[in-house]
Amino acid sequence: MEYKQDIEKRVEKKVEYYVKKVLKVIAMIILGIIFLLLANYVLMWLWNWLMPEIFGLSTITYWQALGIFVLAKLIFGFGFGDDKGGKKSHRKKKHGFSKKRCGSLRSDFDKWKHYDQFWKEEGETAFKAYVERIKNENHDTQ
Template identity: 70%
Template sequence: MEHSKDFEKRVEKKVEHYVKKVVKVIAMVILGAILFLLANYLLMWLWNWLMPEVFGLSTITYWQALGIFILAKLLFGFGGGGGKNKGKSSHKKKFKATHGCSTMRRDFDQWKHYEQFWKEEGAEAYKNYVERIKNNNHDTE
């Protein structure tokens, strides 16, 4: 007797669980449909408010707005973003210095001495360079 009551309770809980899931799925489908219809109405309202005055276009009906909405979704995508790579890092994040930047990074380490060089030799070396250019330009003229 006790065994059958436990079995009935487990079956009852499973049925209740599945009924709740089905109700949630139906509610989400209805909510999605309502949001889709509202987005379409918003598109129609915005088009009829802006386009005739800005571009001189005619107003559209609800069904024409639905067609524009579907066309825009087909042309520009349905959103959702990354697709397969949602949890994975992108190619840009995987890029490391070993893929071609290592020489630039190595050379960049040498630049830490640039300021000291400029203070000691840079200004004088630059003046000499400018004088050389002036002298070479006078020779060619």
């Protein structure tokens, strides 16, 4: 009896997991469509605001703006700031380029946040002393 309840709980958890996953996918699709429609409206609004005034072109409709949007995506690509649709980020993960790997390099940059303060307090006088020392060494050798 206990074994049967254990199986039922596992099945319930799996069903709940897949239902949540399906709902998330549906929500993402709906949000994607809303984003596309909103981006198209913004394109139409910007076109109708700028292009007739600047270049003397006529205003466009919502569907013409959608055509321009699709044409621009076909010409300039579908990636959103990532080359080849996200393959670059996949390549970074594959080869281990992570924050953990670059940790020692990042710590070096942390030291530079004190550079301006150092230069204001000691840097200029230390540099002048260095230049004088170099001049004296060169003067002695000549």
